Amino acid sequence: MKILVTGFDPFGDDKINPAIEAVKKLPDKIAGADIVKVEIPTIFGKCAEVTHEAIVKEKPDYVLSIGQAGGRFGLTPERVAINFDDGRIKDNAGYQPLNTPIHEDGQNAYFTELPVKAMAKAIRKVGLPSSVSTTAGTYVCNHIMYQVQYMIDKEFHDLKAGFMHIPFLPEQVTTRPNTAALSLNDDVRGITAAIEAIVEMDGKKDIESVEGSIA
C-alpha cells in the first residue's frame, strides 16, 4: 500500500507551518505502507496542481493532506469538504477568493473515504487529543481536501483521500495568549497513529463510536 501525505508551507504571519514540518519527519514506512511526502504551496489552485502531479507520478492508494488549524486543541480528521472558497486572508500568491465555488461541475460537498472515527480513536490511544471535525474551513485546507475529492470523482476513482488539521506549535503561541499548541513530536506521533488506523481499516467501514457534535 502507498500513502501520499501532503503538508502546506507557512502562510500569513507565521514563519513555520507544523503541517509540512510534521510530514517531513514521518517515517518512510508506517504499518507496512509506503509513505510518500509532498510539500504543497499555500496557494489556491496551485496546491491542487502539485498534488495532482504527485498522484499521477506515485499512484498512491490513499492521500492524506495535513494543514494547520490555529486555535484548535487537538488533531482533527475532517469529515467533509465543501465547494466553497472564501479567504479570511490572502494566500501565498496574494489571491483572496470570496464566495466562490471551487468547481462549477463538482458536488456541493464530498465526504472523506478515510475512517475518521477510527483515526481519532487511534490518536487518543497514543495519548493525544483528537476529535472528528465537520468543517475544514473555507481557506486552502478545505480547498485541497475538496480538490482531491473532485479528482477522485472525475479521474482517480479508486483513490481514497482525506484531510487532518493539527494545532499550532508551542513556538507559534508565545505571542498568542490563551491559544493551545501541540509539539512537533506529538504531531508526528498523532499523524502516524492516524495512518496506522487507515491501514488497519482498509477495506472496512469506519467504526460507529460516538463522536458527533451537537452544534
Place this chain on the structure above:
Amino acid sequence: MKILVTGFDPFGDDKINPAIEAVKKLPDKIAGADIVKVEIPTIFGKCAEVTHEAIVKEKPDYVLSIGQAGGRFGLTPERVAINFDDGRIKDNAGYQPLNTPIHEDGQNAYFTELPVKAMAKAIRKVGLPSSVSTTAGTYVCNHIMYQVQYMIDKEFHDLKAGFMHIPFLPEQVTTRPNTAALSLNDDVRGITAAIEAIVEMDGKKDIESVEGSIA
C-alpha cells in the same frame, strides 16, 4: 413576504432551549414581512415532519430555523448542511443515529439560500457578536437544515431556507464554568436583525465581505 421561523424545544439536561424561547418572543412583523412561528421537537425525522406540515400550510417565502449551540460565543448563521446524522447524545425520542445519511437520494450537502454574510453583519451592527459558521454539527440542527433543503430540492423549488445557531442563555451557564452566554433579549434582537437582512437582500446575491475561516 412570509417567513417561517422554527425553534427547537429543550433537550439533553437543559430544561430550557433559547431557540424556541427567542422565536416565541419575535414580533409578528419584521421589516414588513409576516413572521410565522413554529415549535419543533428535538427529534430526528419528526422535526422535519412538523416543519414540512407548516410549509404546506403557510406557504412561506423563507424558512429560518433556530437552534442552540452551547459553547458558541455569538449568533452564527450556517452556510451549509451535510447529509449525515451522528448523535453525540440521544434525541428526545431516545434515538441516536450514528454514521447515517439523512437521505440516500439527497445531495452530499446543501448550501443555504440565505445571505449569511449580510445577516452576520446586520447582527454585529446592532451590537451583538456574530460570524458565519461552516458547520451546523451532526445532530438535529444540521438535520433540520438539511431536511428543509432536501424539501426545496425535491418539492418546494422556490423556497429559500437556512439555519442560525444561538449560544446558551446566562441561566444555562451558572453550572457550566467558562462557557459563553447571551441573554434572551439579545437573541431576539439578533434574530430580528438577521431577518431584516434577509428581507433587505431578497433577490440579491450575498455581500462579499471577509468572513472566511482559516481552519
Place this chain on the structure above:
Amino acid sequence: MKILVTGFDPFGDDKINPAIEAVKKLPDKIAGADIVKVEIPTIFGKCAEVTHEAIVKEKPDYVLSIGQAGGRFGLTPERVAINFDDGRIKDNAGYQPLNTPIHEDGQNAYFTELPVKAMAKAIRKVGLPSSVSTTAGTYVCNHIMYQVQYMIDKEFHDLKAGFMHIPFLPEQVTTRPNTAALSLNDDVRGITAAIEAIVEMDGKKDIESVEGSIA
C-alpha cells in the same frame, strides 16, 4: 445602611465601560440599603482620591467597586487585593507603572470583608454566571481594591469593602472573536443580587460553600 458603589470610566480602545454604565443603572435602594453611585477615573492614584473623597462625604458602611474584566465569562467577586501595580497598558492619564508597590507601608495584600461566596451564590441564583476570583489583576482594578483596603487599615476602621469584575458587553465583542459577554441589564441584575447578599450577610461570616480553584 449605606453602600457606596464605584464604577470606572472607559479605557484602552473601548468607548464604553460596563462598570460605570451598570453602576449608573442601579436602583437607589437595594434590600433597604441606600446606594450611592460614584464614577471614578481609570487613573492610578486619582481613582483612589475620588473614592476617598466620596467616603469622607458619604460615610458609607460598605464600598463595592466595579470594574471590567474583558474575557471573563461571569461576574467575579474578588477575594484579595495585592500591593502591586503593573500596567499592561497605560492608564487614562498616560501612566504605566511597572513592578511598583502601591504603598510602602501597606500590607502585601488585603482580603475583602465582603461575603464573596454568598455574593457569587446569590448571582447564580438570579440565573447569571458567577464565581469567586482570587486575582483582581495588576491594573487599576486591583489598585482601587487595594487602596480602599489600605484606607480601612489606616483610617476608616469600620468600613467594609470589596471589588467585583464584570465581563465585556456584547457590543464590545463584535470585533473580538470568541470572547464572552454579558448584557448591561444582566450586569445590573447581578450587581443588585450581590448587594442583596452583602446586606443579608451583614454581621455574619461568609458561607462555607465549595468555590475554591485548583490552580
Place this chain on the structure above:
Amino acid sequence: MKILVTGFDPFGDDKINPAIEAVKKLPDKIAGADIVKVEIPTIFGKCAEVTHEAIVKEKPDYVLSIGQAGGRFGLTPERVAINFDDGRIKDNAGYQPLNTPIHEDGQNAYFTELPVKAMAKAIRKVGLPSSVSTTAGTYVCNHIMYQVQYMIDKEFHDLKAGFMHIPFLPEQVTTRPNTAALSLNDDVRGITAAIEAIVEMDGKKDIESVEGSIA
C-alpha cells in the same frame, strides 16, 4: 548554588501529575547550579513538612515548587501566595479545608523572591508559552508556595522561593474537550529555562517588562 525543585504527586481523577514527572526529568545541573529534586504529596500541611525537611537537609539557595494547573495554556510563574486554603476538591488525605487561613501569624500574602518576569521571558525564548500569573489558586499549590514563604519569614531568612504552574499533559486531555496541553519534554525545557533565568538574575532585581494583566 543549590536549587531545590519540588513536584506534586497525582491528585483528583488523574493518574499522572506533570509536575513530578517533569521535575524527575530535570538535569542534575542547570547553568552551574545543583538541582535537588523532591516529590511532595498533594496533601495540605504534609507537603510543607516534606519540603521543610528537604530544606533543612539540603540548605538550598532557592526553592522552586512545580504544580499542575489544568486548563492553563502555558507555564506560569506565580507572583504571590495568599494566606487562604479553600479546596475545590479533597486532597490526597481526604481533607478539604474551606475559608481557612494557613497561618494565623502569617502575612496576608507573600510575594515571591523569584524574577518571575525574567523567567517568563526566558521560557518564551525557548519557544514555549509563558506569562506571569497573579493567582496560584486556593488549593495545595498556593498552600505550598505560601508555606515556604512563611518558612522564609520565620526561619530561613536568606532562602528565596517561588512556584510555577504547568498545563496538563496531552494524555490528560484526551477526555477533556477543548483543553490545552503541553508535552512533558516541553515542561522540562520550560522549567530548565526558568531555572537558568533564576541563576542568571541571582542578586539582581527582576526585569521591568510589560506583563501585567488588566483584570
